[in-house]
Amino acid sequence: MTDALLQVEDLRVSFAVGRGEIRAVDGVSFSVSPGATLAIIGESGSGKTVCCRAIMGLLPARAAISGSARLRGGELIGLPEAELRMHRGSDIAMVFQDPARSLNPTMRAGAQIAEAIRTHRQVSKREAQAQAVELLRMVRMPLPERRFHEYPHQLSGGMRQRVMIAIALACRPKLLIADEATTALDVTTQAQIMELLLDLQQQMDMALIMISHDLGLAASYADEVVVLYAGKIVEQAAAVQLFGTSGAVRMRYTRALLDAIPHLERPAHALLPVVGGRPPDPTALPPGCAFAPRCSHAADDCLAKAPALLEHAAGHRWACWHPCENGTGSGN
Amino acid sequence: MAAPLPEVTIASAVPPPLPDLVNARQLRAQQLGRALRFWIPAGFLILMLFMCFVYPRIVSLPSPTNGNIIQASEPPFSPGHWLGTDQIGVDIFSQLLYGGQVAFEIATSVTIIGIVIGGTLGVVAGYFGGWLDPVISRVLDMLLAFPALVLALVLAEALGPSELHVIWALSAFSIPGFGRLARGATLTVRGLPFMTAARLSGTRRWRVIARHIVPNILPGIVTFSLLGYGITMILEGALDYLGYGIPAPEASWGSMIASGQLVLSAQPEYVLIPSITLLITVASLNLLSDALRERWGTR
Amino acid sequence: MSEQAQALLSARDVVQEFVVRQAGGVRGGVVHAVSGVSFDVMPGETLGVVGETGSGKSTLAQAILQAPRPKSGSVIFRGTDLTKLRGRKLLRARRHLQFVFQDPFSSLDPKWRVRSIIEEPLIAYRTGDRAARRKRVDELLDLVGLDPARYARRHPRELSGGQAQRVAIARAVALEPSLIICDEAVSSLDVLIQAQVLNLFERLRGELGLSYLFIAHDLALVKQVSDRVAVMYLGKLCEVGPGESVYQQPLHPYTQLLLDSIPSTEPGAARASVTIKGEPPSPIHPPSGCRFRTRCPRAADICASEAPPMRELASGHMVACHFPLAAPATPATSLMKEAAQ
Numbered sequence: 001m002t003d004a005l006l007q008v009e010d011l012r013v014s015f016a017v018g019r020g021e022i023r024a025v026d027g028v029s030f031s032v033s034p035g036a037t038l039a040i041i042g043e044s045g046s047g048k049t050v051c052c053r054a055i056m057g058l059l060p061a062r063a064a065i066s067g068s069a070r071l072r073g074g075e076l077i078g079l080p081e082a083e084l085r086m087h088r089g090s091d092i093a094m095v096f097q098d099p100a101r102s103l104n105p106t107m108r109a110g111a112q113i114a115e116a117i118r119t120h121r122q123v124s125k126r127e128a129q130a131q132a133v134e135l136l137r138m139v140r141m142p143l144p145e146r147r148f149h150e151y152p153h154q155l156s157g158g159m160r161q162r163v164m165i166a167i168a169l170a171c172r173p174k175l176l177i178a179d180e181a182t183t184a185l186d187v188t189t190q191a192q193i194m195e196l197l198l199d200l201q202q203q204m205d206m207a208l209i210m211i212s213h214d215l216g217l218a219a220s221y222a223d224e225v226v227v228l229y230a231g232k233i234v235e236q237a238a239a240v241q242l243f244g245t246s247g248a249v250r251m252r253y254t255r256a257l258l259d260a261i262p263h264l265e266r267p268a269h270a271l272l273p274v275v276g277g278r279p280p281d282p283t284a285l286p287p288g289c290a291f292a293p294r295c296s297h298a299a300d301d302c303l304a305k306a307p308a309l310l311e312h313a314a315g316h317r318w319a320c321w322h323p324c325e326n327g328t329g330s331g332n
Numbered sequence: 333m334a335a336p337l338p339e340v341t342i343a344s345a346v347p348p349p350l351p352d353l354v355n356a357r358q359l360r361a362q363q364l365g366r367a368l369r370f371w372i373p374a375g376f377l378i379l380m381l382f383m384c385f386v387y388p389r390i391v392s393l394p395s396p397t398n399g400n401i402i403q404a405s406e407p408p409f410s411p412g413h414w415l416g417t418d419q420i421g422v423d424i425f426s427q428l429l430y431g432g433q434v435a436f437e438i439a440t441s442v443t444i445i446g447i448v449i450g451g452t453l454g455v456v457a458g459y460f461g462g463w464l465d466p467v468i469s470r471v472l473d474m475l476l477a478f479p480a481l482v483l484a485l486v487l488a489e490a491l492g493p494s495e496l497h498v499i500w501a502l503s504a505f506s507i508p509g510f511g512r513l514a515r516g517a518t519l520t521v522r523g524l525p526f527m528t529a530a531r532l533s534g535t536r537r538w539r540v541i542a543r544h545i546v547p548n549i550l551p552g553i554v555t556f557s558l559l560g561y562g563i564t565m566i567l568e569g570a571l572d573y574l575g576y577g578i579p580a581p582e583a584s585w586g587s588m589i590a591s592g593q594l595v596l597s598a599q600p601e602y603v604l605i606p607s608i609t610l611l612i613t614v615a616s617l618n619l620l621s622d623a624l625r626e627r628w629g630t631r
Numbered sequence: 632m633s634e635q636a637q638a639l640l641s642a643r644d645v646v647q648e649f650v651v652r653q654a655g656g657v658r659g660g661v662v663h664a665v666s667g668v669s670f671d672v673m674p675g676e677t678l679g680v681v682g683e684t685g686s687g688k689s690t691l692a693q694a695i696l697q698a699p700r701p702k703s704g705s706v707i708f709r710g711t712d713l714t715k716l717r718g719r720k721l722l723r724a725r726r727h728l729q730f731v732f733q734d735p736f737s738s739l740d741p742k743w744r745v746r747s748i749i750e751e752p753l754i755a756y757r758t759g760d761r762a763a764r765r766k767r768v769d770e771l772l773d774l775v776g777l778d779p780a781r782y783a784r785r786h787p788r789e790l791s792g793g794q795a796q797r798v799a800i801a802r803a804v805a806l807e808p809s810l811i812i813c814d815e816a817v818s819s820l821d822v823l824i825q826a827q828v829l830n831l832f833e834r835l836r837g838e839l840g841l842s843y844l845f846i847a848h849d850l851a852l853v854k855q856v857s858d859r860v861a862v863m864y865l866g867k868l869c870e871v872g873p874g875e876s877v878y879q880q881p882l883h884p885y886t887q888l889l890l891d892s893i894p895s896t897e898p899g900a901a902r903a904s905v906t907i908k909g910e911p912p913s914p915i916h917p918p919s920g921c922r923f924r925t926r927c928p929r930a931a932d933i934c935a936s937e938a939p940p941m942r943e944l945a946s947g948h949m950v951a952c953h954f955p956l957a958a959p960a961t962p963a964t965s966l967m968k969e970a971a972q
Contacts, residue, residue, distance in 0.1 A: 017359075043821045142910060156910055157684065186683035186848060191892035213822055220894035243896050260826035262851035264893070268858055268874050269677075271833055272826040278791055279821070294823075525738040528698055532730055533802070534722050534755030547742040 004031035005207050006055070006175055011067035011077075013047070013054050020283040024050040026231035027067075030224075032175065032207045037198075039210045039218035039239075041257070042228035045279045048211045051228070052177050056094055057084040071175070090120045093168035097180035099160035103152040109163045110136070110148030116170040135166040138203075140196055158189035162196070169200065176201075177209045182217070194221055215257055219243040227254050230280050230290035233309055237316035250316070250323035253291045289321070297322050370623040373616035380613055384432035394423035396430040396583035408601060418591060418602055427583040428609060434495065434584050435610075439564040441499045443557050446506030451553060453507070454514025459522060459541055469515070476508035480567065488576035498577050502564055513556050517549035551628045558621035562614035569610055585610055638671035638707075639810055639842055640695070640728075645669070645704035647687070647694045651915065660915040664690040665701070666866040669941075672810060677836070677843040679857030679874070681850055681889070685911050687866040688846045692814050695844070696730060697721060709809065726756060729803040733815035735795035739787040745772075745798050746783040752805045771801040774838075775831060793824035797831065804835060812844045817852070829856065850889055854878050859947070862886050865914060865922040868941065872948030882950035884927050921953065929954045 013025040025047040032038045042048040053059050055069045055076055069076045071091055076084070088094075096102045104112055113132035117123065123131070129148075136144035139162040152160055161181065168176055178197065182190040198221065201208055210222060218225045218239065225242055227235040235242070235251040242249050249255050256275045277294040280286065286293060292302040302321050309319040394413065399421030408416040408424075415424040450472070457468035484501035491497060521527065522545070530540050571577030572586025580587060585606040592602025647665040650658055665687040672678045682688040694701035697713050706713045711724045732738035739748055746768055753764045769779040775797040787795055796816065803811055813832070817825040833856075835841055847853050853860055854874045861871040862883065870883040881887045909926045912918055918925050924934040933953050941951045 043823065158910065187850065187889060188683060188892045191894075194894075214894070216894040216896055219896040257822055258896075260822050262829075262849065262855040263896075264851045264854060264878060264890075266855050268855060269833055269836075270855060271830055274826050274830050275823050276827070278793065278824070525732045525734065526740045529730070529732065529738050529799075529802070530740070530751065531698065532696065532725070533752035534726065534806075535751060536755070539755075543743075544740055548740070 003033070005034045005036075005072060006032040006209075007068075007070045008051075008055065009068045009070075011051060011054060011069060012065070013050050013059065014064045015062075016064070017283060022282040023231050023285070024063075024282065025054065028226075028228070028231075028233055030226050030233070030236065032209060034174065034207055035201060035205050036224065037201065037208045037210065037222045039212060039222035039225045040228060041212060041215055041218050041225060043213050043257075043279060045230070045282060046228040047231040048228050049179055052094070052179060052209065052211060056088060056092060056177070057081070058094075086120075089116065089168075089173065090171040091173055092175045092177065093171075093173040094177045094179060095161070095164050095168050095181045097183050099157065099164045100152065102164060103160060105152050108149055108151055109155065113163065113166050113170060116167045120171040131170075132166070135169060136162070138169070138200070139163075139166045140192075141166075156189075157185055158192065161185060161189075161193055165193075165196070165200075169204070172204055173206065175207045175209065177211065179211045180213075181210075183212065183214070190217075215243075215254075215261060227251065227257070229253050230282070230285060232290065232306075232319065233317070234291070234320070235316075235318045236309070237318075241313075241316045248324075250312070250318040251320045252295045252297055252322070252324065254318075255324050256295075289319075366623070366626065369619065370627065373619040373623065376612065376616045377620065380432065380616075381436065384429050384436060388426075388429055388433075393426045393429065396422065396426035397581040398422065405599065415605060416601070418588075419595060422581075422583075424588070424602070424605060427588055428585070428606060430583040431585045431588060431606065432609070432613075434578055434582065435565050435568060435613075438495060438499055438502070438568050439561045442502045442506050442564045443561050445499070445503045446510040446560065447553065447557060449503075450507035450510030451514045454511040454516075455518050455541060455545060455549075457511070458515040458518030459537075459545065465515075468511070472508040472511040475504050476512075478504055480505040481571065484571050485574075485576050488571075493576055493579040495578055498568060498571055501571075502567055505567070506560055506564065509560060510553065510556070513553065514549060517552050518545055521545055521548045551624070555621045555625045555628075558617045558624070562617040565610065565614055565617075637673065639674045639709065640672040640844070641705075641707040642671075642691075642695060643669045643705045643707075645691065645694050645701045645706065647690050647699075647701045662914045663866050663917055664914060665694060666917070667704070668863070668866075668868050670861055670868065670871060672842055672844055674809070675840060675842055676858045677845055677856055679853035679860045680844065680846045680863060681848065681853045681860060682846075682863035683848055683889075683911070685865060685914055686863040687914070688863050689814055691863070692730070692812050692844065692846055695812065696725070696728065722755075726806055727809040729806070729808040729811045731796070731799050731803050731811060731813045731816040734819055735790075735792060735799050736787055738799050739795060741787050743786070744783070745777075745785050745787075745790075748787075748798060749802045749805055752802060756806060758806070767805070768801075771805055774804065774835070775801045776827075777801070791824075792820050793828060796820060796828055800828075800831065800835070804839065804841075807839070808841070810842045810844065812846070814846045815848070816845075818847065818849070832856065850878075850893055862889070865912065865917055867922055867938075868951060869923065870948075870950045870952075871941075872945070872950075876945060876948045880945070880948075880956075882944055882948065882955040883923075883952050884929050884954075884956060885923050887956055888926075921951075 008031065009029045011025055011028045012023070014021050014023045028047070028051055030038065040048045040051065050059065054063070054065050057076065057079065059065065065077055067077060071087065076087065103109070110129065110132050113135055114125070114128040117128040117131050118125070133144050133148055136147060141147050141159060141162050147155065147159065152163070155163065182193050185193060194217070197208060200206065210217065212218060219242070222239050224238050225236070226233055235249070235254045241247060242254070249258055256273070259273045260275070275294050275296070280290050280293070286303065287306070288303040289298070289306050292298040295302065299322060307319040307321050309317050311317045399417060401421045403413070403417050404419055404421040406413050406417040408414070410416055413423050413425065415428065417423055453468050453472065457465045480501055483504055484498060487497040487501055527540070527544060530544050568577060569586040569589070572584040573590045575590070577586060578584040588606040589603050592599070592606070596603055645665055645668045649662040649664060651660045651662055652658060668691055670678065680688045680691070693699065695706050697706070700714060704714065708724065708728055713721065713724055716724055749768045749771055750764050753759070753767060758764070759767065768783065772779040772782060777794060777797055782790070782794070787798070790798065817828050820828060832843065836843065843856070845853060845856050857874050859872060860874045860877045862869045862877070862885065864885050869885050870877060870881065877886060878890065881890060912922070912925055918935070920936050920938050921927070921934040924930040927934070931954065937953070939951045939953045941949050943949045944955060
């Protein structure tokens, strides 16, 4: 673990809102090795986006951040903006969900990539343009020279996402964070983009953090998976330990997520094992386990005291007083 | 792909926006600020309306049109004349209040005509489309192209200056203004799914317009009308100043400025008093419009 | 055909096109959104329609509703051709056909309260007096799992996504329809909430005897909800058949590629070594002949010159392809079989 590329320890982010406090991220720790893929899974309000933005320093100044996030040993939390900007793009880059809104609609695609290049390196305009075309080729954009001159609205969703990736890769970052990067794309385009990301990872020895709500995506593409609920990690393990024939999901929430996803193998009109209720109100979290109010297996101890995230099996941590047996919820 | 496609966006669970980062003290300050921004201009306007319409009925004021030449050019705070009198002895305070009455009456009429006629035309053009839309839009464009002030001048010359003629002339300006606004807002709302849902529910068209479109475009119309109100007051003042508006000896702010202009260096208050009153009134209208827009957000 | 007489909804050769206007109103081209789609929905069944962006599935749904009317083709619902009706007659015929939109918040008037929203169709069709309507609204709210006392007076902005979608469903069910068209009705909801709403759809199906036309881009979702599945690509139907058939034995190369692109829950499993090539072509200039040929690994000359007709290759399972896939299982389907065991 000492040679981890990114080491996050006890990250906490909270916002003061009127009468209360929102603890968006409540003690999250994980690490990413060079060239590895980590998936951070959670629904809306789980804190997954806030977590990564805290690492990138993209949160507003009044967010209270504590804990540590070390990139190759160098602390990122609390770094002044000027130094953070040096890291962004050259060490860590981020790709967002909606390329239509992340790309400047009034600037040609190629120009935006070239601008990203010139932000971090002293190269001439011509040189930057040539590198931009090279990047477009690397992200498998069809007809890169032509696309270079096109505006974002002339490109399809998949192509725009490729441009975003090209911008992110402009300076060969060691870590790429993809925040729901394929969520708004078609299934076939999503598969293309994921293949592309994985190939680029190998080519450039780049680590990837995938933020998503899609467990299926995590299962297929990630090495390690972290599941967040209400700002805390509730389960953390290697993908093989969680999914597939040899996998065993333990925490009830992860089980609920897995069950709620439509599976091809299920017969038509099957009723899904449903978890009632809604995601917890971040200003009014219950004292015990945050998932207990919705959990069908909740007992008194679940409501009273929050379970700690402990390594119950080798490399597999979960936070649950009454976890699933054998990877299947009893009664499923 | 060169042309934009009617794409279906594949939406998914979008994370909620980050909450407004304020602590309790800042939150209270924000709420206080918001309340002040609404109530200060609103309060001033209520005061103005009270002074112009209610006060003269409960307190007897000197005549705003006839003055006693013996008491000409009294300075402010003279007995019986709070703000003094002008060169021919007419009480300034009375002129201010009665002039204000006229200003509010005209602006209100023009705005109401604009909303009723222009708004209706705009909604019809926006909702029904077809051939109605280009026809109505061209009519509105023609009205807009017509210089309202020139029209006022012509009317005044031909038919004699009067309050009614001023209202007609300025309506030529407000009708297309509201018309275009209403049309644009209607087009925006018309494309939203709940409109299709309403039609699918079987609701008749007129009911759809009245209960779905109007409530949703109303915030935009109200904020616009406040701004238009202010502009109308200024235009009306300009017409009075030029002598093509309210005929003398009726009191109006514009004519006060015109006559005060002659003695500007000696008694600047004749010009300043109506000017500042007009300024503060229009500023209050604008600020109120902003406060309402803030309160209603983008709804 | 006796089959057609029994079908609840029968669409034949529906065509919908849009004119693209460039700046200044100049005619820029025609988007061939739906080009000759035919299918049936039988009473009590759920037909799922799967397609990606640009497939025309949402346009098809709107064309069925006549909002706007399709350029050509017929839509026979409960024995009446909707394309031939106007005004009051269309409203009457369409009463039993309802729609649930993708985004619950923009499908509910933000200025209205929940009660008025659900009451609207009741008022429009003049069912009962005020008291009767009130009672019905309360019933409907209970039906979708929302407590009338707490929710009837709220505005949409005071609801969560799942709750708002339930209100939309309550409204759709108010007039006791026979068929509900769901256009990506759960796509904007969180996974767990999505499961709740899907279960609600199933429950209503049983309790009210509803049929559904369920449109989505998520294949697994569509398969789970549907009896039969139709796959659309660029305005045309590729394949229609019973859900199990289509997924176990896809006949059209596009269906196969869609299946291969689904992330499997077997980590490190044979990921699609055949990811689809290229970008989707523009609906303004669709490829000649078979529209999928530019991305199809099996394309040949005939695919460019002749559009393949829809043929029935297995019982109830139809495909429009010159070179449909043979019966033997391919890697993706064999994995599914393993996982199912």
